[in-house]
Ligand SMILES: Nc1ncnc2c1ncn2[C@@H]1O[C@H](COP(=O)(O)OP(=O)(O)O)[C@@H](O)[C@H]1O
């Protein structure tokens with residue numbers, strides 16, 4: 001079974017306006033409220049691809065009830081742990097450029113955290129676990145490392161999509177895959193990553209630090225893949241994004257799906273990048289049809 005963990009889920013409130021002017025009242029042309037957070041988005045993309053997963057994490061208040069309801073409506077299995085405080089609301093303002101406001105995370109009580117650890121301790125080497133997104137208040141910053149310490153020795157394959165300290169600390173526990181974007185990988189090593197060649201160079205440093213496979217996503221510049229045996233770069237044709245929210249999560253879900261289906265590495269990487277671009281270039285998350293249509297437009301070159 002595949003499990004996704006979203007410690008800090010959100011309602012993502014997408015709102016479209018003509019133009020943004022500070023201090024003014026803006027009338028929305030349209031809006032949309034969706035359950036969000038990185039692990040939940042991975043579960044949603046897997047659902048679109050007809051692969052089951054169970055979403056784990058913490059939810060509270062009216063926002064938490066909305067998130068749980070939406071997962072049920074979408075046919076996504078979940079074992080979300082209820083907390084007292086309200087789950088956050090993340091605002092995605094879509095004018096000529098996109099502006100995001102991330103809401104204040106709730107405080108997670110120690111008992112809820114213990115419940116999550118208890119559930120995760122039941123996983124076995126048959127399971128895959130996605131640990132994705134930010135860490136809310138009350139949860140130690142090294143939570144992903146603590147989870148991996150318990151589960152990697154049992155043979156659970158971990159897909160880690162985190163940033164900052166949570167990513168830095170997590171590497172030592174040998175996650176199966178990490179998927180930073182180029183800003184997050186740059187932050188890890190205190191550098192600016194500007195090109196696919198830079199991303200490969202620093203991706204290899206992440207391998208040395210413990211990751212077993214690394215995808216570095218670079219928005220419209222595509223992505224790179226590195227592991228101990230190969231390095232690939234994926235280029236994509238230039239197109240304006242329609243929606244970049246969840247593009248990175250789609251790359252994680254795409255690679256996980258392709259890996260579970262036993263695809264060759266290069267094909268799995270192409271599928272992952274196509275999933276990211278299919279989400280970025282259309283309304284809603286990628287589907288099989290959109291990925292299939294986008295795949296031939298991606299150029300993969302083997303660098304090593
Ligand atoms: N403008 C774009 N055009 C085509 N594909 C895109 C665009 N923006 C993002 N993508 C696709 O989505 C993937 C993830 O995007 P990125 O912005 O790097 O991730 P994150 O959301 O994690 O920051 C990229 O590797 C690419 O495949």
Ligand SMILES: O=P(O)(O)OC[C@H]1O[C@](O)(COP(=O)(O)O)[C@@H](O)[C@@H]1O
Nearest residue numbers: 036037038090133134246247248249
């Ligand atoms: O937990 P974080 O890092 O604040 O991210 C949460 C946000 O990221 C998203 O999961 C989108 O992530 P990506 O665009 O990186 O794929 C949103 O749904 C959510 O609002």
